[in-house]
Amino acid sequence: MEAILLESVLAPYLPAFLYFAVVAATAAGFLIASRLLGPRRRDPLKLSTYECGVPLLGGTRDRFSVKFYLVAILFVLFDIETVFLIPWAVEFRQFGWLGILEMFIFLGILIIGLVYAFKRGALKWD
Amino acid sequence: MSALTAIFSMSGALLAAALAQAGSGAGAASSAAAAAEVVPAAGIGLVHYLVVSAMVFTLGIAIIIIRRNAIAVLMGIELLLNSAGLNFVAFSRYVAKDGIDGQVVTIFIIVLAAAEAALALAIILNIYNNLNTVDVDEADALKG
Amino acid sequence: MTNPFPLEEVRCILPVLLLFAAATAVLIADLFLRGWNEPASGPPKRLLPMLSILGAGAAGFFLWRDWGSAPAVVFHGALRADAFAHAMTAIILLGTLLTLVTTAAYLRRHGTEHGEFYALILYAAGGMALFAAANNLIVLFVSLETFSLAVYILAGYFRDEKRAVEGALKYFIMGGLASGFLLLGLAFLFGASGTIRLDDLGRSPIDQPLFLAGLGLSMTGFGFKVGVFPFHSWIPDAYEGAPTLVTGFMSVTVKTAGFAALVRFVLELSRQAEAGPALAQVLAWLSAGTMIFGNAVALVQGSVKRMLAYSAISHTGYLLIGLVAAIAPERGGSSAPVVFYLLSYTLMTFGAFAVLGSIGQDGPENETFEAFHGLSQRRPLLAFAMLVFMISLAGIPPTAGFWGKLYLFREAVYAGYWPLALVGILTSIVSVYYYLRLVVVMYMQPAGEGASAAPAPGWGAALATAAAAAAVIAIGFFPQTLLDQSVASIQAAFGAR
Numbered sequence: 047m048e049a050i051l052l053e054s055v056l057a058p059y060l061p062a063f064l065y066f067a068v069v070a071a072t073a074a075g076f077l078i079a080s081r082l083l084g085p086r087r088r089d090p091l092k093l094s095t096y097e098c099g100v101p102l103l104g105g106t107r108d109r110f111s112v113k114f115y116l117v118a119i120l121f122v123l124f125d126i127e128t129v130f131l132i133p134w135a136v137e138f139r140q141f142g143w144l145g146i147l148e149m150f151i152f153l154g155i156l157i158i159g160l161v162y163a164f165k166r167g168a169l170k171w172d
Numbered sequence: 173m174s175a176l177t178a179i180f181s182m183s184g185a186l187l188a189a190a191l192a193q194a195g196s197g198a199g200a201a202s203s204a205a206a207a208a209e210v211v212p213a214a215g216i217g218l219v220h221y222l223v224v225s226a227m228v229f230t231l232g233i234a235i236i237i238i239r240r241n242a243i244a245v246l247m248g249i250e251l252l253l254n255s256a257g258l259n260f261v262a263f264s265r266y267v268a269k270d271g272i273d274g275q276v277v278t279i280f281i282i283v284l285a286a287a288e289a290a291l292a293l294a295i296i297l298n299i300y301n302n303l304n305t306v307d308v309d310e311a312d313a314l315k316g
Numbered sequence: 317m318t319n320p321f322p323l324e325e326v327r328c329i330l331p332v333l334l335l336f337a338a339a340t341a342v343l344i345a346d347l348f349l350r351g352w353n354e355p356a357s358g359p360p361k362r363l364l365p366m367l368s369i370l371g372a373g374a375a376g377f378f379l380w381r382d383w384g385s386a387p388a389v390v391f392h393g394a395l396r397a398d399a400f401a402h403a404m405t406a407i408i409l410l411g412t413l414l415t416l417v418t419t420a421a422y423l424r425r426h427g428t429e430h431g432e433f434y435a436l437i438l439y440a441a442g443g444m445a446l447f448a449a450a451n452n453l454i455v456l457f458v459s460l461e462t463f464s465l466a467v468y469i470l471a472g473y474f475r476d477e478k479r480a481v482e483g484a485l486k487y488f489i490m491g492g493l494a495s496g497f498l499l500l501g502l503a504f505l506f507g508a509s510g511t512i513r514l515d516d517l518g519r520s521p522i523d524q525p526l527f528l529a530g531l532g533l534s535m536t537g538f539g540f541k542v543g544v545f546p547f548h549s550w551i552p553d554a555y556e557g558a559p560t561l562v563t564g565f566m567s568v569t570v571k572t573a574g575f576a577a578l579v580r581f582v583l584e585l586s587r588q589a590e591a592g593p594a595l596a597q598v599l600a601w602l603s604a605g606t607m608i609f610g611n612a613v614a615l616v617q618g619s620v621k622r623m624l625a626y627s628a629i630s631h632t633g634y635l636l637i638g639l640v641a642a643i644a645p646e647r648g649g650s651s652a653p654v655v656f657y658l659l660s661y662t663l664m665t666f667g668a669f670a671v672l673g674s675i676g677q678d679g680p681e682n683e684t685f686e687a688f689h690g691l692s693q694r695r696p697l698l699a700f701a702m703l704v705f706m707i708s709l710a711g712i713p714p715t716a717g718f719w720g721k722l723y724l725f726r727e728a729v730y731a732g733y734w735p736l737a738l739v740g741i742l743t744s745i746v747s748v749y750y751y752l753r754l755v756v757v758m759y760m761q762p763a764g765e766g767a768s769a770a771p772a773p774g775w776g777a778a779l780a781t782a783a784a785a786a787a788v789i790a791i792g793f794f795p796q797t798l799l800d801q802s803v804a805s806i807q808a809a810f811g812a813r
Contacts, residue, residue, distance in 0.1 A: 115297060119290040126286040129279050144323075158340060165347040229500055236493060245489055252496025256503045263507035273512045277454050281499065284461045288492060291465050295472055295488055298481040308489070311482040314553040 116168055127156055221262035229255035242299060242306040246292045250285055257281040325390040328382070328397035331375035331405060332445045338371020339438035346431020365420040365776075368434040372416060372441065376409050387808055393513045394455050396580075400809035401449035403655050403802065404576035408448065411569040411662045412441040414780045418670050419561050421774025426474070426559070426678060433473065437565065440466035444573035448580075453502045453512040456577065460498070460541075463573060464491050467566055471558040474678065483557020490540060490550035498537025504530025505585075514580065518587035531591055535598070538581070542574035544636070545606035548629050555625035560678055563621065564669025567628045568662040575635055575658060579642075579651050583810050586643040593645040600640045604739045606633030611743040614750050621683040623750055624668055627709060630747065631661055637724045637736055644731035651810075653723035655802035660716035660791060664708040667784035671702045674773035674781070688754060690763030698773065699758045701785040708788045710751040711744045716791035723799060 130152065138145050163169060232251030239245055257278040264274025296306055303310055326333070342364055349363065379402060387398030395401075415437055423429040443462030450456040468491060472484025506512055508527035509520045539547040555563045582599075586592035610630025617623040635657055641649035675691065675698065676682030692699040708717035721744060725737040773781070791798060 115293055119293055122286050123290050126283050129282055133276075133279065155340075158344065162343055162347060225500075225503075229496070232496065233493075236489065242485065246492075249489070249492035249496060252493070253499060256496065256499035259500065259503035260506060263503065263510075267507050268510035273452075273454075274506060277457070277502075277506070277512060280454055280458055284458065287465060288461065288495075291468060292488055292492070295468065295481065295484050298472060298475045299485055302476070302478050302481050308485065311485055313479050313482055314486075314556050 113171065120163055120168060124156065124160070218262055218266040221258060225255040225258040225262070228258065240307050240309050242292075242296045242308050245308060246289060246296070249292075250289060253281055253285045253288075257285075322391065325388075328388065328390045329395065329446070329449075330378040330382075331409070332442050332449075334371055334375040334378065335438050335442035335445065338368055338374070339435045339442065341371070342368050342431050342438065343435040346435070349431075362420075364431045364434050365416060368438055369413065369416050371438060372409055372413050375441075375445075376406070376413070379405055379409065389451060389515070393515075394452050395446075395449045396451040396515070396809070397449060398809035399805035399807075400580070400655070401576070403805040404448035404572060404658075405445040407572050407655075407659050407662055408441055408444045408569050408576075410659070411565065411572065411666055412437060414662075414666050414670070414784065415561060415565040415569075417776040418564075418673070418780045420776055422559075422561050422673050422777065425774075428474065433470070436466045436470050439463070440470070440565075441569065444569055444576075447573045448576035450577060450580075451514050453506060453514075456514070456581075457495075457499060457502065460577070461495065463570070464495070464541075467562075467570060470562045471554050471566065473559050473562060477557075477678075479557040479680075480559070481557075483554045486550050486557075487554035490547075490554075494537045494540030494547070496537075497533050497540070501530045501532070501534025501537055504533060506530075514584045518584040522588060522590075524590055527588065527591065528594070531585060531595065534581070535595075538574065538578050539602065542571055542578065542635075543606075543629050543632050544602050545609045545629070545633070546602075548606070548609070548632075551629055552622055552625045555628065556619065556621050556683075560621065560669055560673035560683075563625075564666045564673070567624070567669065568666045571628070571632065571635075572658050572662060575639075575654060579639060579654060580809075582639055582643060583651065592643050596640055596643045596645060599636055599643075600733060600736055603633050603636035603640055604736060606630065606636065607739055607743040608633075611746045615746065617750070618685065619680065619683045620672055620685060620688065620754060623754075624665070624672070627747065627751075628665065630743065631657075631665075631709075633743075634721060634724055634740060635661075637728050637733070637740060640733055640736060641724075641727040641731040644733060646732055649727040649731035650803060650806055652799070652802040652806045653720065653727050655805055656723055656795075656799055657720035659798065659802075660708065660720040660788070663784045663787050663791075664705045664715075664717055667701060667781055667788070668705040668709065670777055670781045670784070671698055671705070674698060674777050685754065685757050688757045689761040691758040694763060697778075698781070701781045702758060703755050704785040704788055706751040706755050708792070710748045712748070714789070714792035716788045716795070718792060719795040719799070 131149070134141075134145070134149055138149070141148070228251050232248045232255065235248030235251065236245050239248065260274040260277045260281070264272060264278075268274060299311060300306055345367060346364055382397070383402055384399070385397070387396065389396055416434065419433065419437075420429070423433060440463040443459045443464075443466065446455060446459035447463060450459055468484055468488045471487050472481050474480040504526050505517055508523040508530055509517050511517060511520055536547065538544075540550075543551045555567065558566060582595060586595050607630055610626050610628075610633055614623050614626035614630060617626060635654055638649075638651050638654035638657065641653075642651035672683065675687060675695070681687065688702075691702070704715065708715035711717050711721040713719075721740065725740050728734065728737040728740070
């Protein structure tokens with residue numbers, strides 16, 4: 047009884063479980079293989095943090111300027127507004143000229159926000 | 173401790189609401205065809221979404237109550253909004269089948285959650301400038 | 317397919333659009349008139365309060381032009397332009413105008429006059445007006461967040477003051493929690509009925525357990541917003557921390573907007589046979605608890621600002637009586653007294669905060685009862701205005717507050733909720749003690765040694781305070797016209813109730 051229940055409920059997930067198993071096995075396989083096969087030479091340069099090839103400036107745990115918050119806040123706000131553009135873009139043929147006008151009004155309001163941020167100096171770094 | 177009890181009882185209540193939904197089909201508003209799809213052949217149905225949403229909501233409440241870091245509290249609030257958004261999408265798919273109203277609500281929730289986060293970061297920054305900490309327990313000057 | 321953009325319906329939201337436009341205009345004008353660090357006074361800055369008052373006045377004009385028009389559901393069911401929405405918008409505009417007129421001198425005295433202040437007040441007012449007319453869940457939530465976010469910023473407007481930012485943080489956390497509860501509740505209501513329109517929610521077939529869960533969660537959210545007893549914890553702190561005049565703005569307009577949406581929400585949803593009686597029962601208990609708690613704690617406050625905050629909580633309890641009476645299962649009363657009471661409440665509460673903001677700089681030392689000692693000698697007119705507001709808040713005739721309470725209690729008795737009316741009367745008697753304590757202090761105690769000679773309030777504050785006091789007394793002598801208007805607005809919007 048229980049086995050049947052288990053089978054009927056979990057059967058659809060079998061591919062997913064298999065997938066997880068294969069992923070785990072592959073990852074582990076790569077790690078083990080490189081540990082076994084790869085040569086090991088340690089020198090200071092190799093042990094340092096990799097930063098896209100640019101010489102290191104400092105540790106990764108530095109506190110960074112609070113100005114980043116301002117940039118991040120502005121980014122989040124203007125970035126997320128595109129969420130409204132996507133459904134509009136799918137259907138904009140149906141809406142006609144009025145639809146285009148409405149979206150430009152919306153973008154115009156966003157631009158007012160940008161002008162405000164710009165004039166207030168939120169985009170200035172120093 | 174009582175806070176934890178409250179959290180558990182609330183998550184229980186939310187799960188009960190989700191399961192009640194499962195028991196009564198897809199809601200009186202939908203047809204028999206929709207009821208059949210509450211737990212469709214693929215195994216994932218409305219109830220699964222409701223359970224996940226209930227868990228997310230409960231986690232959000234737990235974070236707001238337990239964590240002292242203002243940023244973590246903000247994350248808890250975002251979780252609450254996201255759980256509601258998940259519910260809206262799920263109900264939109266399984267209950268109100270002819271419309272996309274629920275999905276539109278979710279789009280607005282996403283945007284407002286971002287606005288709320290931006291504002292909260294500004295308030296937390298002010299807290300830091302004044303108190304030199306973002307621990308919400310340190311902000312205790314107002315009493316009575 | 318119907319026209320996706322019904323331009324002719326824009327007329328119905330013209331007041332809201334004007335408020336938003338005025339807010340944006342103030343923001344931009346402020347940018348181009350001065351830099352960030354320029355001194356607070358100077359000719360161009362006088363323009364900003366003028367511009368914002370003009371915007372709010374224009375919104376009021378278009379509201380008046382639409383007054384009494386037939387109720388209409390516009391923008392594909394997103395909004396209801398009916399007499400109730402008009403009445404609530406009018407009260408919100410009244411609170412906004414009082415705030416705008418009062419604040420210019422107040423901000424200048426504190427050296428923090430920025431254009432953003434006026435813009436935020438106007439954005440908040442626009443969001444509230446939209447909230448009062450919302451007929452679908454999207455508009456309900458978006459407008460709620462619009463005015464909430466603006467008010468969070470205003471609460472922390474004095475950003476160098478510890479208690480201001482602390483109040484703002486607490487307000488934000490509890491407000492976010494409230495939004496979460498409300499939103500999850502709305503999601504369940506949507507799931508139970510398959511519609512996001514409020515008027516359909518009350519009429520379509522529903523899934524009962526889910527509907528009740530949604531109702532409970534969304535009532536919790538509303539309870540946080542308007543400050544019902546177990547969900548009130550943010551009110552005293554946010555009210556104390558915020559600049560005094562912002563506290564006045566918050567306490568009158570946020571409460572008005574919250575009750576506008578709450579009344580619409582409750583009256584529409586209680587059409588469901590299963591929801592009405594349960595809702596009436598729960599709201600009755602919440603109302604009694606709020607009245608008892610608010611008044612009991614207000615008794616022991618040493619700060620006038622905090623006393624007014626707890627008094628604001630207790631008035632939420634009185635307002636809930638009207639809502640209970642309207643959805644009472646056997647013999648429904650009317651929620652018209654809620655409209656009447658909100659108007660009186662706006663006048664007397666904002667007036668009280670305006671006086672509090674006029675007697676000295678913001679700070680705990682100028683908010684104690686001692687700061688009011690001998691105010692009748694130092695500033696006889698301010699003291700008299702405060703006397704009027706206090707006796708009105710206590711519900712003593714002949715003032716607007718007296719009639720407001722009388723109508724609410726009468727409606728409760730009519731609907732069969734006489735115990736609620738009894739609690740209301742008893743707690744009102746208790747409240748006389750702490751309201752009149754302030755009056756006694758103003759008129760019977762000599763001014764202390766260190767008492768500052770209260771600064772001149774500025775013509776705007778004087779005008780607003782005098783107008784509010786005069787209106788409180790005028791309504792006290794001639795309440796009937798306004799009551800008729802309230803009844804008419806409720807009837808035109810919701811039928812009999």
